[in-house]
Amino acid sequence: MGAPPPGSTDAPPRDAAPLVRPAARTVPPSTVARLPGYLRALAEVEAQGVRTASSDALADVAGVSPAQLRKDLSFLGSHGTRGVGYDVAHLRGQIGVVLGLTRQRPVVIVGLGNLGHALANYPGFTERGFVVVGLVDADPHVVGTQVAGLRVEPAERLADVVREGGATMAVITVPAGAAQDVCDRLVAAGVRGILNFAPRALQVPDGVDVRSVDLGSELQILAFHDQARSMS
Amino acid sequence: MGAPPPGSTDAPPRDAAPLVRPAARTVPPSTVARLPGYLRALAEVEAQGVRTASSDALADVAGVSPAQLRKDLSFLGSHGTRGVGYDVAHLRGQIGVVLGLTRQRPVVIVGLGNLGHALANYPGFTERGFVVVGLVDADPHVVGTQVAGLRVEPAERLADVVREGGATMAVITVPAGAAQDVCDRLVAAGVRGILNFAPRALQVPDGVDVRSVDLGSELQILAFHDQARSMS
Incomplete structure (x- = not known):
């Protein structure tokens, strides 16, 4: 463990020891993708009053193998203490720093249909370090309504909404x-990270990240296995 | 191309040539995960009136490399015709058969908060081969309400709802x-494929598949890259 101060287990993660962020390029993308799960697992055991957790215990809660967890955390410079384990609060703070969650990150949602509406009200965003600062929709019947305490702005104000909110991240929940x-307009306005729920592959320039969640595809992948079982 | 009949491009995919489903074990999981994207791309080009598409064109719409697409489709026995490409309707039907989408598959949704409510009304499920047959919630204020034309049933009726709907797939949108x-109760009732939106790793027995979509994690992964850029 990278020298947690004596009092760190009592302090909230963001106030914990000064933490050094490893160079982004030293953390493999597959490890980055698992860090939120570890953060979730740490919050879960911390809520149960656990202050120090073994890699076996954490891995079990996170749903990965202990070897995988130890390897992933070693990229962050966290190795735990033999026979003791990981300091839960410190490790939580450390992963938060690596993921850039030391401040609330502003997010804009474009498309206020059922899904966009649900996401605007989704407590999981707030709890995980994000704040929805702007809502945009093209439908004149939706523009001007209040959703999650924000006024839905018209499509032509998209760039203003992004800039006014200081958002570099956005969620797309518009039709395919x-x-x-x-996407093009968000990127032109300065957005660099996009969570895309539209069932369409998006083209973005270098330096912009897109993560796509296609809910229909997820069910179709499950259907493959379901059918495979019923035929075997 | 595996001998499409002359008229197959005019027939809807499900009525196309008799199609043989390859043994599930011969299709690698990473290929299965990309098949819904190919299905989406095929529907997209078909809607534009395209009947035959090259691997380059399809790969571009699907957002993968042509080599990847050709390799994936070769597991299905589809190799296209040199200089002509793939018969769009036939390939669509073939992927549908592989994914088990030749009939509408019944799905139960448990948890009718904002997200469950949005998913119950999500047209992307219906369009992609699924029909929501049952809704369950534990909140007495929600039980008995109508969502997407269905009555929300109480938690104690979960197993009945699954059996009555003949569902082997379910969506979990309850708190962590x-x-x-x-999950345990769904599995006991016969569900074998679960799409989990709760931010919690689920334990399931062998023979049950879980795909987890953690919306907070998706944003956190984007935040990592966003922060990495702003620091470089």
Whole structure:
């Protein structure tokens, strides 16, 4: 463990020991993708009053193998203490620093249909370090309504909403046919990270990240296995 | 191309040539995960009136490399015709058969908060081969309400709802603390494929598949890259 101060287990993670962020390029993408799960697992055991956890215990809660967890955390310079384990609060703070969650990150949602509406009200975003600062929709019946305490702005104000909110991240929940245009306009306005729910592959320039969540695809992948079982 | 009949491009995919499903074990999981994207790309080009598409064109719409697409489709026995490409309708039908989408598959949703409510009304499920046959919630204020034309049933009726709907797939949109219990009860009722939106790793027995979509994690992974850029 990278020298947690004596009092760190009592302090909230963001106030914990000064933490050094490893160079982003030293953390493999597959490890980055698992860090939120570790953060979740740490919050879970911390809520149960646990202050020090073994890699076996943490891995069990996170749903990975202990070897995987130890390897991933070693990229962060966290190795735990033999026979004691990881300091839960310190490790939580450390992963938060690595993920850039030391401040609330502003996010804009474009598309206030059922899904966009649900995401605007999703407590899991707030709890995980994000704040929705702007909502945009193209439908004149939706523009001007209040969702999650924010006024829905018209499509032509998209760039203003992004800039006014200081957002570099956005969520796209528009129909597939509109997604690329919305994406292009978000990128032009300065957005660099996009969570895309439209069932359409988006083209973005270098330096912009897209993560796509296609809910229909997820069910189709499950259907494959379901069918495979029923035929075997 | 595996001998499409002359008229197959005019027929809807499900009525196309008799199609043989390859043994599930011959299709690698990473390929299975990309098949829904190919299905989406095929529907997209078909809607534009395209009947035959090159691997380059399809790969571009699907957002993968042409080599990847050709390799994935070769596991299905589809190799296209040199200089002509793939028969769009036939390939669509073939992937549908592989994914088990030749009939609408019934799905139960447990947890009718904002997200469950949005998913119950999500057109992307219906369009992609699924029909929501049952809704369950533990909140007495929600039980008995109508969502997407269905009555929300109480938690104690979960197994009945699964059996009455003939569902072997379910979506979990309950709070993290309730997710494992709901999962256990779904599995006991015969569910074999679970799409989990609760931010909690679920334990399931062999023969049950879970795909987890953790929306907070997706944003956190984007935040890592966003922060990495701003620091470089």
